[in-house]
Amino acid sequence: MITEKPGLMEEIRGRFAHVDTCPVTGPRIFFENAGGALTLKSVVETSATFAAIPDNQGRDNPASKELMRVIDQAKADMRTFFNVAGGQLFVGESGTEVLFRLIRSAINAAPEGGKLLGSTLEHPATRSAMGYWAEKTGREHVLVAHDDASGTVTVEAYKKALSPDLRVATILHTSPVTGMAVDVPAIAAAIRAAAPGCLIIVDGIQHASHGHIDIDSYGIDGYAISPYKVFSRHGYGIGWASDRLTALPKEQLRGGPAENWELGTRDTGAYATFSDVVDYFAWLGGQFTDSGDKRARIEAAAEAIHAHEKTLTDAMLYGTGNLKGLSEMAGVGIIGGVENPAREGLVSLTVEGVDAPDVVAALNDQSIRTHTRKADHYSGNVLEPLGLPSAVRVSLCHYNTLEEVAQFLAAMAEIAGETGAP
Structure with missing residues (x-):
């Protein structure tokens, strides 16, 4: 304690x-x-430091190479924080924007027909994106009813709505209104059993600051957080996309790396400030374990x-x-x-x-x-x-x-x- x-x-x-x-x-x-x-004081200091650097990424000079090193280190730190080995981590405009992009990419790349699945507990970051693309692609958007009394949604409720023709499903990790968490691994496993090809996207925005994230144990295809809700600053969101989702057609610059999710040059300082967050978690955990991992x-x-x-x-x-x-x-x-x-x-x-x-x-x-x-x-x-x-x-x-x-x-x-x- x-x-x-x-x-x-x-x-x-x-x-x-x-x-x-x-x-x-x-x-x-x-x-x-x-x-x-x-906001962590270290995040404030890091933001100021990188805001003042005039050099850009991808240039042949020492300052540019240092920016690329910082980004690579931040991505490694993100993998540790999310506990995920594969897939791609990227920075976007906000957690909401990242979720919209993951959902848009998944729905438009999924086979035609079928259904989209979510729940009535969800924040509009997922529910609105799913609803919009359901209309655009002529698919049914099925909403699993959450339990009013407990303020959450259960795997049993999801199971009632499962079918083999599910194309994309969304799960809210923790509700920002009720404060109640959802059993993501159990729900994802149930969806996978019914529809192995279904792409599963999780909104982790409210959950990130309260409990650990363990993507490798979830069996999902997308996850997003808003760093300003986990001790960093406004102005960026972090997304993860599985190798399966990344391999599907998506919006990107033609001729660029096929695995790339980012559109344009992102702020190096955003990446660097998330390393500050991960370092803080590691420092705090070091007060409770002697492990060097x-x-x-x-x-x-x-x-x-x-x-x-x-x-x-x-x-x-x-x-x-x-x-x-x-x-x-x-x-x-x-x-x-x-x-x-x-x-x-x-x-x-x-x-x-x-x-x-x-x-x-x-x-x-x-x-x-x-x-x-x-x-x-x-x-x-x-x-x-x-x-x-x-x-x-x-x-x-x-x-x-x-x-x-x-x-x-x-x-x-x-x-x-x-x-x-x-």
Whole structure:
């Protein structure tokens, strides 16, 4: 456990920019990590360094060759982080753009006819892309219904929709609305058993900062993340495409390398900043294992992160010290249920008689940053079936503390009108 190692939490927080202070408003608690995690200080420094370099990639000069070395190192680090031996890793505009490209390429290269498969839990990054190309190619887009009570979708639900004519399927690794994870390996295996030729694309954007990624164990064809949600910065996304998907026809410069997914020159600094992220995971994992293997350290970091975030969400739900948890506060509802083993560092809630934007505003007044999820094109798929116009999303990361949770619970007790609230 992170908190069981004296001084480790302070060292962790010291590696992040603006960990307890907003550059605009001053001191604050940051519980809006699902909207974008805090940024490593090393990422800020690396971004500035590479932004100033005038040389371009692919030239015959020492600076250009150094840029290519940095990119090669970053791709090697990405392979370690994703735990994937084959396929191609590439950088795109954003995680959403990468998913659109993977899905577009898969659907247009797949044999004619057949069906496309997804779920109602998915973010529009996958659901919109699948829907658009289903219409363009005249295919049916089958949506597996997620479970409203648990806030996730199961392999059993997917199995009901499987058929041999599936062409492309999408899976959401973790919901940014409910915070619940999905059993990607089990669902992918079920799809493969029913339709071996089906191309499977996974949205890992919300999952990346909370638990380890192990692509080689999934049996999939595409995976995407948004690095700004995993301690890097805005302005790029990372995608992985299997050898099978890469070999299919796709948009690329004619005459270029057949395995290339990137369109135009990408930012070397984007690659370099992800190496900073991987180095951070390896450093953190090194506090819990003596192994010199970087992957082993990343796995140790993921285990420590998961354990710490569970401690924090349990404290939110069940209380800490003399403070009531959310589950004990009258009128407070928890999306996905209170006891849910699929939860990853996020609690979405409602307060009876208080609109979600007003709860967020009241928390802001006490310097606690959260976010309103509205029943719009981003979150309506989850909130509308629950009859909710909006909800409050409280999202954590491993650099958050029990003391911050305690301040949040004290503020929530006031908002919920708890008798005897501090």
